[in-house]
Every structure is written in structure tokens, then in C-alpha cells.
Amino acid sequence: MITKLMRTGLAAGLLAATALTAVPALAQQTTLTLGADAADIGSLDPHFASSTSDRTLAAWVFGGLVRFQPGSTDPAGIEPDLAESWESTDDKLEWTFHLRQGVQWQGGYGEVTADDVVFSIEKAMNPDTSAFSGDYAAVDSVEAVDPYTVKVTLKNQIPSVLGILANYAGGFIVSKAAYEERGESFARNPIGFGPFELDSVEPGVSATFKGHADYFRGAPQLESVVYRFLTSSSARDLAFVSGEIDASKGLADKQWLARSSAIEGAAVDIFDPAELSLLNINVTQAPFDDIKVRQAVAHAVNPDIFVQYRGPEFTRPGKSVIPSNNLGFSEDVGMYEYDPEASKALLEEAGYGDGLTVKMLASQLNSLESNALLLQSLFEEAGITLELEPVEHATWHQMIRQDLSPLVQYGAARFPVADVYLTQFFHSDSAIGAPGQVTNFSHCSVADDQIEAARVETDPVKQLALWKEAQELIVKEVCAVPMAEVAQVWVRKAALDWGYELKGAMSLGPVVTEATHFTE
Known part of the structure; x- marks a missing residue:
């Protein structure tokens, strides 16, 4: 028979054992696992990191x-x-x-x-x-x-x-020293002074970063960050719900928002900058060297459709050829109204009364792919058959920089002053193939004088007027057609604290800092 003393000792032993086994469960999590909408690293040389995913990672390292x-x-x-x-x-x-x-x-x-x-x-x-x-x-x-x-x-x-x-x-x-020593390999073996350094890469699977112990603001609270490449949105959602990842690139989609907001213990971050999606039209390539064809394309695009499809929580219609958060933005620039019948009439004037078939390279990145499908549907109503050629996202970036697609759908955010966006997308020096090529896929040159004059203008009122005139000229020439501005969207465990209030990130993804941590 068990005596009272024995029972007391047994209970104490059980409590001690329970306490011992509970310690690991209470330990604070120090590895953060993220789900990325990317197939692999493109380039972590920050001066070539142009994709959304690469920009996000560069901001941790540099x-x-x-x-x-x-x-x-x-x-x-x-x-x-x-x-x-x-x-x-x-x-x-x-x-x-x-x-x-x-x-x-x-x-x-x-x-x-x-x-x-x-x-x-x-x-x-x-x-x-x-x-x-x-x-x-x-x-x-x-x-x-x-x-x-x-x-x-x-x-x-x-x-x-x-x-x-x-x-x-x-x-x-x-x-x-590291760049000169590593040469071309620097792009996948970078050295910065930021809070996290690249530890290893498993191509097509993940990239792992470790905390930079000597970071000047203090050693990061996280020991490591694992960036998993999950191009399928459903795969990211499943990984998040199952607890395999702690945060994930989301979708600017109202159904996705409803599902994710309903997950217990989850939080959704919607933040700036909203990337302006433009349909860039190469004005030097047939049939788009005919302005009537470009005008037909402009009348075929309905920005409101993109807002309806994605949801107004994170989507705004494009109202000019630069983002609305830019100093110098104006929506009074003579935008072409959505009018598929006008598109058909213009095509007939241009000699395409039976319709027009055009091809476009289409990134397989989810957000770009869905936009391309919406464009395809809109074009059909206007008498234009849009043949999409799907390409893996990193390869697509390479191909569009070789003028291999006369239409380039490109979503971007830049430093929020009109000069930067106008220079990179619409100044002739930035045209693809030019010595200083950036992202002028349209080979636009009609606003060079205004862009250059605004850059050095010291009178703010005159500067704003020049930026507005530049937008008017670009819209009139139909170098590009605005579609929509789409904010950045991520879902995370509510226990994950970025270390700051996430209202915006120029890197287009959450900046993991020395202060990022789990609260439980």
C-alpha cells in the first residue's frame, strides 16, 4: 500500500518530470522560415537584384x-x-x-x-x-x-x-575585397554589413541565412532565416497552415485574403509600395510602330477589371504612367478610356479589320500570370488575339531585356520621386539595347527633354509642371498603358514580430532585422 509520504514524493517527482519535459516547448523560436514566390535566387549582387524576391533578400544582407x-x-x-x-x-x-x-x-x-x-x-x-x-x-x-x-x-x-x-x-x-575576390560568384555568395549573411543555397529549394553576430546595431535575435522557394501559391498556403513556414508571400486576391484572415493565429500585412503594372509597348516593332495600333491597345485595357479581380483592399486602378505615391504624379494626363469598340475601329483604320494577333512573353510568377490572362480576355473583346508564351520568371527577366517581346507587362515600384520612374522606364538612355539600358521596354523618347529639365529645376512648381508634361507626352504616344497598382501582401503567424510596424518596404518584402523575433 502506498503511504501518504510515498504519494507526496511520487507527485513531486511527476511534477519535476513534467517541468523538465516542458522546457523545450517554452524556448523561444530562433529560426524563421519564409515562403517565397520564386523558383530560385536570381542575383544577390544588389546592383543587379531586380526581381521582387532578390530585392527582398538583398535588404537583409546589405x-x-x-x-x-x-x-x-x-x-x-x-x-x-x-x-x-x-x-x-x-x-x-x-x-x-x-x-x-x-x-x-x-x-x-x-x-x-x-x-x-x-x-x-x-x-x-x-x-x-x-x-x-x-x-x-x-x-x-x-x-x-x-x-x-x-x-x-x-x-x-x-x-x-x-x-x-x-x-x-x-x-x-x-x-x-569580397567582390574583387569572388568575381561573378559574388551574385550567389555575397558579402554585406547587414544583419543577416547568406549561409547556404539549395538550388530551387531554399536559401538559408544566419545572423551577423558583429552587426553594428547588435546581434540579431533570430539565429537563422530560411527562405523557401515555393512558386505555387497553394503550396505556400498549405505550408503555412501546416506550420512548415512562419510567413509567406501572399496573393493580392480577395478570395485569398478572406481565407488567410480566417486562419487562427494568423495576421495579414498589406503594405506599400504598391507596384504599378504597366503594359509597355515597343514603339519600334511592328505592328506597334503604328500609333493607331497602340491606341487600340490602350482602349482595350480596363484598369477597373484588375481592381475587381484582386480586391480594393490592396489594388488601385492605374491612372498615369508613374505610381500614385510619387512626388510629381498627376492623374490629369489624358488617359485613354476603356472602349473596346474604339479599339476595333482603330484596328480597322490600321488595316486590321479582321482582327490582330500578337504574342507576349508571360512570366509564370502567379501575379503576373493572372494579369496576363486578364489582358488576354480584355484584348479578345477588342478584336486582338493575345498569344501568351509562358516563361519561368528569372528567364523571363533575361528575355525581356533582349527585346524578345514587343509587349512587356511589368510591375514595379521605385524611389517615390517622379524622376526615377520616368528616367528608368521612359528616357531614351534607359532603352533596352542602349549603353545605359534599364527598363525602357517601349523605347520611348518623347519626354526626354521634360525629364531632364525637371531633374535640375529648382523651382518646385515648375518641376511639377515638367513632370506632368512628361506624363502627358508618354500617355499620348502610348509608350505604356497603366493597368493597376498592387500593394505587397504577406501572411504571418501573429507571434512573429517584425520588430517594427510594417507599413512599407522599398525591398518589396518584409525586412528581417536584428529586432525581428517571435513573441512566444
Whole structure:
């Protein structure tokens, strides 16, 4: 028979055993697993990271002289990053940046110095080593005054110097020693000074990042981040519901939003920048060298259809050829109204009374694929047969930069000042095939004078007028047709705290920082 003392001892033993077995379950999670809408890494050389997925990853690895505040896309909130302070001359042509001392590169590459900054900006300026060289046309010289001081001299004033030096696109700083040592392999073996460094890549499966223990803002609370490549939205949804991943790239789709919002313990983040989807039309290739055909295409596109399909929570109709959050945006630019009958009449005038068949390379990325299918349906109503040629997303990026598709559907957000978007998409220097090619798929050149004049105009009212005139000319020439602006969408476990309020991310995906952690 068990005595009272024995029972008491047994109970205490059971409680102790229970307590011991419960400890692992209470340990805070230190590995974050994300589901990405990507097939693999394209390039983690930040000056070539142009896809949404690559931009997201680059922001974890690299930093800039200055940075957007985590969770924000507001240029007014740009704050120190590698540079702890800066000043400029009264004419805003010379900018001097004072670097933090002791900032360490990942991988044991030592301290970040002015030589690295000079090397990085000059790399960003060079079209052979950067996809964003057009952003730096106004930079005359960059010099290291001493190991912790950099002077940037401009040829002329530009709308935002800090914008081109922030933690975005060409503004990322790379390790000179690592880049020169690794050469082409740097794109898949990068070195930055950001909070996370690339640990390993399993092609087509995942990329794993580890915390940068010597990060100057403090070691990350997360030990590792696993970025799983899951191009299928249903696969990402299943992985999230089953607990295999902690957060996932979502869909700008109202049905998806309803399903995801109903998941217990889940939170949905909808954030800026909304990417403006444009249908870029190559004005140099037949049949689109005929403006009547381009006008027919413009009348065939109904921006409201994209809003209805995706949902108004994260979608706005395109109202100009630059995003609505850009300084300089105007919706009073003479947009062509949706009118399929007008499309048919214009096609007949152009000699296509029996209809027109055109081909378009179509990315298999879910969001672009659905847009292409909507375009195909709209075109059919206007007498245009759109033959889609599906291509894997990374390959599609390569092909459209070789003028292999006369129609290019491209969604993008840029630094929110009109000059950047107009320059990259509509200035002749940025045309595909030009020495400084960026993303001018239309080979548009009608607004070069206005874009250049606005860039150096010091009177804000005159500058806005020039940007508006540029938009009017581009719309009239039908270099591109606006479709819709679509915000970024992610779903996450409510226990995942990004470490900031996610209202925006110029990297187009959540920035994982040293403060990102799980609350339970």
C-alpha cells in the first residue's frame, strides 16, 4: 500500500518530470522560415537584384550610407545607416558623409571603410556592373577624403541625393575585397554589413541565412532565416497552415485574403509600395510602330477589371504612367478610356479589320500570370488575339531585356520621386539595347527633354509642371498603358514580430532585422 509520504514524493517527482519535459516547448523560436514566390535566387549582387524576391533578400544582407526607416517608404524619414552624419554645400552639389567607425563586414572581411563606399557607388554608376546605373548620371565623382569620410560631387542638382544612396537598388554598399575576390560568384555568395549573411543555397529549394553576430546595431535575435522557394501559391498556403513556414508571400486576391484572415493565429500585412503594372509597348516593332495600333491597345485595357479581380483592399486602378505615391504624379494626363469598340475601329483604320494577333512573353510568377490572362480576355473583346508564351520568371527577366517581346507587362515600384520612374522606364538612355539600358521596354523618347529639365529645376512648381508634361507626352504616344497598382501582401503567424510596424518596404518584402523575433 502506498503511504501518504510515498504519494507526496511520487507527485513531486511527476511534477519535476513534467517541468523538465516542458522546457523545450517554452524556448523561444530562433529560426524563421519564409515562403517565397520564386523558383530560385536570381542575383544577390544588389546592383543587379531586380526581381521582387532578390530585392527582398538583398535588404537583409546589405546596407547603405543611409536607410529608409524599417517599415516605411517615406523619403522624409530617411535616417543614418553606415553614415552617422552628412552635410552639403549650399548649392547641393557637394555632399560629405561621415562614416561610423568599427562597422564590420560579414565573413571576416574586416571593417567597412570609405574605399568600400567609393568602390560601391562607382560600381553602381557603371552599366557593366549595375542595372541601376541610370540613377547615377548626375554623379560627377566620388572620393575617399579619409578612411571614414566620403565626398560625392554632382554635375547638377537632382531631386533626392539621399534617395540614390539609401538601402535600395544601387545604393547598397558591397565589400570591395569580397567582390574583387569572388568575381561573378559574388551574385550567389555575397558579402554585406547587414544583419543577416547568406549561409547556404539549395538550388530551387531554399536559401538559408544566419545572423551577423558583429552587426553594428547588435546581434540579431533570430539565429537563422530560411527562405523557401515555393512558386505555387497553394503550396505556400498549405505550408503555412501546416506550420512548415512562419510567413509567406501572399496573393493580392480577395478570395485569398478572406481565407488567410480566417486562419487562427494568423495576421495579414498589406503594405506599400504598391507596384504599378504597366503594359509597355515597343514603339519600334511592328505592328506597334503604328500609333493607331497602340491606341487600340490602350482602349482595350480596363484598369477597373484588375481592381475587381484582386480586391480594393490592396489594388488601385492605374491612372498615369508613374505610381500614385510619387512626388510629381498627376492623374490629369489624358488617359485613354476603356472602349473596346474604339479599339476595333482603330484596328480597322490600321488595316486590321479582321482582327490582330500578337504574342507576349508571360512570366509564370502567379501575379503576373493572372494579369496576363486578364489582358488576354480584355484584348479578345477588342478584336486582338493575345498569344501568351509562358516563361519561368528569372528567364523571363533575361528575355525581356533582349527585346524578345514587343509587349512587356511589368510591375514595379521605385524611389517615390517622379524622376526615377520616368528616367528608368521612359528616357531614351534607359532603352533596352542602349549603353545605359534599364527598363525602357517601349523605347520611348518623347519626354526626354521634360525629364531632364525637371531633374535640375529648382523651382518646385515648375518641376511639377515638367513632370506632368512628361506624363502627358508618354500617355499620348502610348509608350505604356497603366493597368493597376498592387500593394505587397504577406501572411504571418501573429507571434512573429517584425520588430517594427510594417507599413512599407522599398525591398518589396518584409525586412528581417536584428529586432525581428517571435513573441512566444
